[in-house]
Amino acid sequence: MITVAVDKDPEDARPWIELARPTHPSLVDVDHVVADLYNMVNVPEILWIDEDGRIVRPNDVAFGDDTWRSLTGFEAAKHANLLRAWVKGESPALTAHEVQRLQRLPSVADQLARAEFGLGNWLYHEGRVEAARPHFVRAGELAPNDFTIRRGTMPMQGLSSSGPEFVKMVQDWQAAGHSYYLPLPDTAPDSVPRW
Amino acid sequence: MGLPFTLINEGVAQVVQASTGADGTVLIPPADIEQAMGWLLKPEGFCRDGQCYPIPSGSPVAGEHGIDLIAFASLLERPLAVDVAESAAFIGTGATRRAEALASLQAPGFTLPDLDGRLHSLSDHRGKKVLLAAYASW
Numbered sequence: 001m002i003t004v005a006v007d008k009d010p011e012d013a014r015p016w017i018e019l020a021r022p023t024h025p026s027l028v029d030v031d032h033v034v035a036d037l038y039n040m041v042n043v044p045e046i047l048w049i050d051e052d053g054r055i056v057r058p059n060d061v062a063f064g065d066d067t068w069r070s071l072t073g074f075e076a077a078k079h080a081n082l083l084r085a086w087v088k089g090e091s092p093a094l095t096a097h098e099v100q101r102l103q104r105l106p107s108v109a110d111q112l113a114r115a116e117f118g119l120g121n122w123l124y125h126e127g128r129v130e131a132a133r134p135h136f137v138r139a140g141e142l143a144p145n146d147f148t149i150r151r152g153t154m155p156m157q158g159l160s161s162s163g164p165e166f167v168k169m170v171q172d173w174q175a176a177g178h179s180y181y182l183p184l185p186d187t188a189p190d191s192v193p194r195w
Numbered sequence: 196m197g198l199p200f201t202l203i204n205e206g207v208a209q210v211v212q213a214s215t216g217a218d219g220t221v222l223i224p225p226a227d228i229e230q231a232m233g234w235l236l237k238p239e240g241f242c243r244d245g246q247c248y249p250i251p252s253g254s255p256v257a258g259e260h261g262i263d264l265i266a267f268a269s270l271l272e273r274p275l276a277v278d279v280a281e282s283a284a285f286i287g288t289g290a291t292r293r294a295e296a297l298a299s300l301q302a303p304g305f306t307l308p309d310l311d312g313r314l315h316s317l318s319d320h321r322g323k324k325v326l327l328a329a330y331a332s333w
Contacts, residue, residue: 001326002317010310012332017310025315027307029329031206037303039293040329049302049325053318058297062328087324096300105294108274115274115287122203123281131281138276152333161333 002027004034006043006148008124008156031121035148036114039106042147042181046079048086048093056093057086058103061183072181073189082186102184113143117153124156133157144173147180170195197224197261201283202231214261215279222261232286234271236262241270302327 001024005013010028017026034040038047040059048057062079069075085091094102120135136153143149150169154161170180174194183189197212200221211227214220225236234241236257240249248270250256256266264284268275274287296303302325306316317325 001328002315002320004307004327004329006329006331007333010308014310016330016332025309025319027309027315029307033206033307034305034327034329036288036293037296037305038327038329039297043329043331043333045329047302047327049317049320049327051322051324053302053304053321055297055300055302083326099300100298103297105297106290108290111287111290111293112274112276115276115285118203118287119276119278119283119285122201122208122285123278123283128281131278135276135278148331152331155333 004029006032006035006040006152008121008152012155030125032114032117032148032152039104039110040148041104041110041143041145042151048083050093054096055099055103057184058094058099059182060187061181062187071193071195073192074181074183074187075189078187104182110143110146113139113146113149116142117149120153120156129156129158145178167195197222199282202264203283203285204232205286213264213282215282217279219265219277219279221264221277221279221284222258223264224261225257228262228267234267241267 003022003024003026005016005028007013007028008030013028038059044061044063045059046062047055047059050056060079061074063074063076065076086093116135116139120132120139123132123135136157140150151161151166154166159165173180179192197214199210200213202209202211209231211223211231214222229235234243240247254266255263256270264277265275268286272289272291274289275284277284302317304317306314308314
């Protein structure tokens with residue numbers, strides 16, 4: 001397992017990593033490089049990569065346990081069971097055709113949003129916090145589907161990522177007919193709680 | 196003639212000279228584009244590593260006052276974010292390039308630090324099944 005904390009500061013990720021006491025690489029991705037490379041639009045997101053470096057399960061949603069199940073609808077066991085079967089060699093992963101069919105590929109707007117995020121992120125880390133803000137806002141407008149940007153930049157905009165602005169954002173998103181999480185069909189919740 | 200301007204390209208911030216306008220124009224000398232990004236302006240267009248982007252006739256990208264950054268990014272089909280007031284711009288990776296890489300199913304490589312600052316690459320794990328899991332404190 002390789003975990004990637006899509007966080008603005010390694011110190012934000014530290015408590016989680018130290019709690020887990022992992023034997024696997026726990027990496028920190030302050031520039032959202034992995035989110036960009038893999039077109040990740042929220043957390044948690046996972047992918048399976050085989051021994052030859054091929055994607056055999058594209059972006060899916062998988063929680064480590066059922067702590068958030070009442071809020072998200074996700075049963076951790078669904079993905080965990082599939083993962084265990086693959087790792088043990090009991091079940092194959094998806095075929096190349098299935099992976100390509102299920103992949104969500106980035107749009108021009110998604111990449112423009114990531115450029116605006118990248119500029120805001122650089123300004124923020126240069127200490128130019130107020131100058132960064134309009135770029136985070138613009139990025140969120142360009143890619144309203146990308147919560148690594150819309151929620152992920154809230155701490156850099158002086159907002160709580162679990163406060164009223166966040167709750168309203170999810171409510172508005174769901175009310176417009178969108179899903180906050182984008183699981184694959186075999187890990188999707190039977191019903192998704194509305195916020 | 197220009198003032199210091201930061202170009203963030205492929206994650207690396209480079210300082211170039213630029214003339215900027217109130218209309219958002221950013222003009223950079225060809226030598227600075229070459230030094231910062233590796234693209235050389237030749238008669239056949241902008242070239243790097245044996246690949247060239249021809250310049251369409253009438254394009255404002257390479258004028259007498261320098262390379263127009265917005266037109267240049269457009270020519271390369273790369274997304275651009277500019278902040279003239281902050282003298283900075285970020286050039287990202289184009290959607291086509293990202294999408295083609297993902298659709299090839301070859302997992303894009305990356306190198307990132309752990310909490311101790313030690314670098315780890317996806318390629319370190321070739322030969323094993325990998326679960327790549329992204330999460331965040333937010």
